[in-house]
Amino acid sequence: MVISGTPGAQRYDLNGLGELFPRLRALHPDKVALITSTREVTFAELDRESSNLAAALVRRGVVAGDTVSLFASNRWEWIVSYHAALKAGAVVNPLNVMLTAEEARFVMNDAESSVLIASAERLSAIQGVLDEIASLELCICLDATVGEALSFTELIAEEAPDFAPVQVEPASLACIAYTSGTTGHPKGAMQSHRSLVLNCAYTAIMHARSDDDLIVTALPCTHVYGNVAINGTLMVGGTVALMERFDIVETLSLISERKATLFEGVPTMYAMLLNSPELAHADLRSLTRCTVGGQTIAETVIEAWERISGAPLIELWGMTELSGLGTTHAAYAPNVHGSIGVALPGTQLKVADIDDPAIELPAGRPGELMVRGPLVTMGYYNNHQATAEAIRPDGWLHTGDVAMHDGLGHFFVVDRLKDMILTGGYNVYPAEIERVMIGHDAVALVAVGREPDDIKGEVAHAYVVLATGRSATESQLIEYCRTQLAAYKVPRAVHFVDSLPTTSSGKLMRRKLRELRPEADRRLADAATDKQ
The missing domain is CATH 3.40.50.12780 (ANL, N-terminal domain)
Structure with missing residues (x-):
């Protein structure tokens, strides 16, 4: 190869x-490749x-x-x-x-x-x-x-x-x-060895990585996004500043002191940085581009980060079954906000009908994102049934993501198929509600999950971390949603919490949102007591 x-x-x-x-x-014997604490x-x-x-x-x-x-x-x-x-x-x-x-x-x-x-x-x-x-x-x-x-x-x-x-x-x-x-x-x-090498190489090329780059990241080494960010940078002779875990102060210090050219993270990291008072004192002038993946991100967050950092925020999409990325934007191509980009070289993508994956959907129609090519997993270890369910005989892999395309090569992820909320016969995607709510100036972080309902079957509930120094009521946020979402998509309730459950890579864990209800109820009770 x-x-x-x-x-x-x-x-x-x-x-x-x-x-x-x-x-x-x-090539670079004495150059520093890796910086840790x-x-x-x-x-x-x-x-x-x-x-x-x-x-x-x-x-x-x-x-x-x-x-x-x-x-x-x-x-x-x-x-x-x-x-x-x-x-x-x-x-x-x-x-x-x-x-x-x-x-x-x-x-x-x-x-x-x-x-x-x-x-x-x-x-x-x-x-x-x-x-x-x-x-x-x-x-x-x-x-x-x-x-x-x-x-x-x-x-x-x-x-x-x-x-x-x-x-x-x-x-x-x-x-x-x-x-x-x-x-x-x-x-x-x-x-496979091929999929790992190709993913690192294609990622490096798409993001124009070089031996002049120094990246700052807290993405876990165990996660494919972290693995590709690290090895894709080392592959071209760049330097990686690796944090043990994400920390706002350490992130901003490393970018400033090391004159980092890239920061790589997930949406919650960018939302937390934007909500931090430390950001106002940070020197981000060395950044030439940043990447974000793992989950969908609101365009308002992208725009805010680009405005403050002066660097384009490049979206990407990938999965464990691809050894890393499947799509991203080329560094010198138009950065279409809200899009996960275009397919990596040699990778085929299509949006298929959810009920019949043999039917490929036209531009603008949401369906399941499917992928085929040399990056696709060899299968699941010792699990032939799961392999057969995930990979069709013609090589197309079911990703479990709902997406659509614009007919020009750009793809847009709507949400995870398993996270879809079926309310009164309508499909509601939590990510769509989250993208709207994060646009409110009082919302720092938000996650939406499903709740059972006797009449609708399921309804959406939002869990919100308020921005520093800001306040909002449940009715205000619901009304804000009504101005931008169809009535059936508006969350039935808003719960205010101090933090949201995330994975080791910083992705939101929607399945654990209900565990936050006691905390939210206590906050509500305390607020009511304070008013008395």
């Missing part, structure tokens, strides 16, 4: 990402330490095709471990740090993990279930060792200057990444 970076960059062949660091070491790491150090760990894994019995699970928050050791596993010819299994011990046990058993590399915190949390993972043979701790785990620090100190990455076939399995599992058990999407 031949990949080239920006115009004028050296071309090089990659069968898999395990071959990436040796090439980067040859604990260490700055050069390309030469990333290559040497990942090779040392890969050699240590091989010496301890890891063979090509073995599964290596990674369980830790963002840190430089995660990046080294990811590339070490690929260099050893192993299959990477990233574990979401929010998994419980039982959830982690299920995933590692399902993925048939033979190695676990984890932080002391995560390793301690799952000690009680390790004996229940039949395939597990080796544990490595990134910090002070826990139990019988080996020391990561000692392993990367075992020099292996002659180690060469195990040769892999581009079409072979590189990663088993598990979906969030909102219904039943999560499913392990199989990502």
Whole structure:
């Protein structure tokens, strides 16, 4: 597989990402590749330490095709471990740090993990279930060792200057990444070496990434968006400033002090930044573009961020089953606000009738977004039924997203099909209501979920975090919605809360909104008491 970076960059062949660091070491040995709160790491150090760990894994019995699970928050050791596993010819299994011990046990058993590399915190949390993972043979701790785990620090100190990455076939399995599992058990999407390399390369090209770039991100390494943002930048010789978790002050400080050229995040991060008093004192002049994905974002938020930062905010869309992005805007093309962009090279998209996916819908008609091409998952690990349900015989993948297109190549996501609210026979999409409500100057964050209703079947309820220094009543926000939404789409109730439930990547978790009702009711009761 031949990949080239920006115009004028050296071309090089990659069968898999395990071959990436040796090439980067040859091109930029002493350049800082990765910045974290604990260490700055050069390309030469990333290559040497990942090779040392890969050699240590091989010496301890890891063979090509073995599964290596990674369980830790963002840190430089995660990046080294990811590339070490690929260099050893192993299959990477990233574990979401929010998994419980039982959830982690299920995933590692399902993925048939033979190695676990984890932080002391995560390793301690799952000690009680390790004996229940039949395939597990080796544990490595990134910090002070826990139990019988080996020391990561000692392993990367075992020099292996002659180690060469195990040769892999581009079409072979590189990663088993598990979906969030909102219904039943999560499913392990199989990502090929080809899909990982292509997604990083195409993302880099579409966003015009180069070795002049320094990106700031708190996107989880375990998430495909975070993986592509990190490796797509490293691929072209750029530098990544990686936060352990999203923090407003740290984000703004890194952008200012490091003269960052890109910030990459999800909609809630931008909404929180825009609501922060710290933003008024931040220096964002170095930013040349920013990216946003994970969920739909209101055009009002895009416009506000672009106005304040002076940088275009580029929307993108992707999924675990694509190893990252499926669409985005090219950096030098028109940035159509509200659109997730155009298909990545070699990727086919269509909007299909929800009841009959064989029927392709014309421009302006909402249906299910479907995708086909080399980025599409190889299937779900050990789950032939789920694979058959998701991927049609002709190769088209069901995404579960409702979308439409404009006939000019641009696609627009309406919402997740599973989040649709059926009220009185009408389809109501929470994201549409959220995009309207975030336009009110008193609303900092908003999420909309379904509630059962005796008459309508289901109705929409909105959960709102008020903007700093602003106030609004439930009736005011409902009336605001009436001016912009059809009557059946207007939320039946508004609940005021201090925060919204999110995933480790910062995406809203609508299924957990009802858990906020006690907090909202207490706030309402307190407000009523204050008036008396």
